[in-house]
Amino acid sequence: MTEKKSNKIKNTNTNLVGLTPFFTKVIILAVIAIGSYYYFHKVDLTEDKRYTLSEETIELLSTMDDVAEFKIYLEGDGLRQDL
């Protein structure tokens, strides 16, 4: 009890209160943020699984031994530029 009390008084007297917990937090956040780029998981919510490779594709790609070339021709107005 007495120890707790003395701690409290000490806390209000020290300069830069709250700086240590802040920096601990920042370091933890930085570790989490960087770590998230090494271990990540994706969930594809789209109906047609647009961003997921299908089993067949993976199978086909693993048996391929040369580069595949694609040519896509599109026509029409208002096509997205980033496709």
Add this chain to the structure above:
Amino acid sequence: MLAIIRKEISYFFSSLVGMVVLMTFLLVNALFLWTVPINEYLNIFSSGYASLEPLFTLAPWMYLILIPALTMHSLTEEKSSGTLELIITKPVSNKSLVNAKFFASSIILILTLAPTLLYVASVHFLAYPQGNIDTGAIIGSYLGLILLGGSFISIGIFSSSLANNQIVALMLSITLCIFFYLGFDWIASFGTSNTTAFIIKQFGIQEHYNSISRGLLDTRDLIYYLVLIVFFLALSELKLSSRKW
């Protein structure tokens, strides 16, 4: 903490701030999406697609202005009217004070989004084979929008902890929000190499927002938003405790 949240929410509706934000958001959205065909990409009827993408491109811009307006009073007013001292003498830590402000604004944010579920229903019934809409992308976009709004709220609370005047807080948080939303993309476009540009873009909100809006939930995006929110809340906490220095 619950008491502060309740007080904040009743403030939002008694001072009309919350109401005005809610109404502006809904009015501008309804006008752009359903009524006035000013912009053919933002108007659902003239875009020709049964998709809510116009809503999710318009909403971040609305939030860029409305959320700073919502959060500008949060700590500034406590300081100027002297009620901050009153709260500090109560057994409430700086952390729960900041968190309460954050959650109260988040509730208003979700309240602004809730009526737009009507748009989802409208688009669902308008789609040509009825119900032919991408539900997954819409769920992802809503999640992205809530997280984006949350980061803006966090930035806004930090700005209000810095400023002593509401207008200064408003301007500061709009600037910071624009910087975090678009700034990093602009920096990345200064002709840097592709790898550097990619790394710089990862710091910006827009990159992660676009990624979630496609309907692809990535733990990296979710963690980015949570880290950003917690970081700015920690900064405002630090600013509050720095008055003892």
